[in-house]
Amino acid sequence: MVKTPIASLSLEQLTTWLSARGEPAFRARQVRRHVFAGDAGSFSEMTDVPKTLRAALDEAFDFFAVTLVADTRAHDGETHKGLFQLSDGARVEAVLMPYHRMGDSGEWTVERNAVCISTQVGCAMACAFCATGEMGLTRNLTTAEIVDQVRHWQHVLAAREERVSHVVFMGMGEPLHNYVATVAAVRTLIDPEAFGISARRVTVSTAGVVPKIDALADEGIPLNLAVSLHAPNDDVRRSIMPIDRKWDLDAVLEASRRYVRKTKRRLTFEYVLLAGVNDAPEHARELLLRLKADGSVPLSLFHVNLIPVNRGPGGFARPSDERMERFAAILRAGGLAASVRISRGQDIAAGCGQLKVEVERFARAARV
Numbered sequence: 096m097v098k099t100p101i102a103s104l105s106l107e108q109l110t111t112w113l114s115a116r117g118e119p120a121f122r123a124r125q126v127r128r129h130v131f132a133g134d135a136g137s138f139s140e141m142t143d144v145p146k147t148l149r150a151a152l153d154e155a156f157d158f159f160a161v162t163l164v165a166d167t168r169a170h171d172g173e174t175h176k177g178l179f180q181l182s183d184g185a186r187v188e189a190v191l192m193p194y195h196r197m198g199d200s201g202e203w204t205v206e207r208n209a210v211c212i213s214t215q216v217g218c219a220m221a222c223a224f225c226a227t228g229e230m231g232l233t234r235n236l237t238t239a240e241i242v243d244q245v246r247h248w249q250h251v252l253a254a255r256e257e258r259v260s261h262v263v264f265m266g267m268g269e270p271l272h273n274y275v276a277t278v279a280a281v282r283t284l285i286d287p288e289a290f291g292i293s294a295r296r297v298t299v300s301t302a303g304v305v306p307k308i309d310a311l312a313d314e315g316i317p318l319n320l321a322v323s324l325h326a327p328n329d330d331v332r333r334s335i336m337p338i339d340r341k342w343d344l345d346a347v348l349e350a351s352r353r354y355v356r357k358t359k360r361r362l363t364f365e366y367v368l369l370a371g372v373n374d375a376p377e378h379a380r381e382l383l384l385r386l387k388a389d390g391s392v393p394l395s396l397f398h399v400n401l402i403p404v405n406r407g408p409g410g411f412a413r414p415s416d417e418r419m420e421r422f423a424a425i426l427r428a429g430g431l432a433a434s435v436r437i438s439r440g441q442d443i444a445a446g447c448g449q450l451k452v453e454v455e456r457f458a459r460a461a462r463v
């Protein structure tokens with residue numbers, strides 16, 4: 096029998112369920128604290144909850160909607176990738192990316208623990224450089240399946256008295272193609288009665304689903320939006336992103352500007368650098384002109400994140416460091432903030448959509 100995941104219950108729903116069993120009013124918050132703080136890995140570990148209630152909860156609900164079936168650490172020793180199985184056997188990935196810094200006393204301290212999560216099994220967007228796009232879309236994840244990827248890593252971190260501090264929706268799938276569950280998951284992440292993560296530490300990325308960019312602006316959640324451009328014109332973009340046939344670059348840029356005007360939030364453009372495809376100096380200059388074209392949003396409210404492609408489908412190659420720096424320098428000289436992001440965990444293929452295929456290869460080899 097498939098049980099309801101506990102994380103899918105609102106405070107009100109859990110309160111109703113508990114009060115029907117004669118439990119006191121404080122019990123719902125007590126149970127939810129365990130569910131979201133990560134100190135318990137199962138109902139039986141909620142030791143301040145009566146044993147009979149723990150058994151009743153266990154009978155009625157699943158503690159996690161996702162089950163870890165394989166995990167890998169990158170050579171950096173920090174980035175940690177998990178492959179999770181869902182109740183129907185489908186699998187998705189979520190990656191923990193801790194960042195340390197040297198404190199004044201000379202000791203390393205954790206600056207943040209970012210988690211990158213998936214929103215769909217596969218993806219319908221079919222970006223040419225992406226392993227998930229190659230798979231096609233199997234199905235959307237439920238809100239609990241999205242949230243429980245974070246809960247898994249929260250549980251791992253709680254054991255060393257740390258917490259998930261940042262969440263990025265950049266794993267498998269197009270988050271805005273699973274809009275309702277994605278927004279509900281974001282609301283759970285920022286709910287002070289659940290995870291309590293600041294919305295400013297939550298990033299949702301999109302390949303450019305224009306109507307949903309507008310819908311997200313109307314939600315009134317001060318999260319970070321990252322829009323994938325990956326090209327300075329429709330010819331190049333269409334050759335690597337089929338979504339450009341539905342919403343072209345002008346439509347995506349206009350929606351991005353509307354988003355910034357409405358939310359007053361800075362917006363990030365993602366740009367994966369593919370050698371010989373979109374990484375030439377003229378591409379950088381063209382991109383700069385496109386972003387400058389409409390004066391309604393100052394360039395200071397945009398940031399361009401340049402990402403060298405991970406090994407993956409399509410046979411695309413990573414440009415040289417000099418070429419990537421040249422591209423960034425042209426944007427910066429034009430007044431646009433630009434950074435080259437060396438992807439965390441590249442050796443475990445922990446880039447957007449490139450996780451599952453690699454992990455499954457690893458899992459098969461390791462007979463996990």
Ligand code: SF4
Binds near residue numbers: 222226267
């Ligand atoms: S890059 Fe993102 S949007 Fe494109 S196919 Fe991969 S998962 Fe989907």
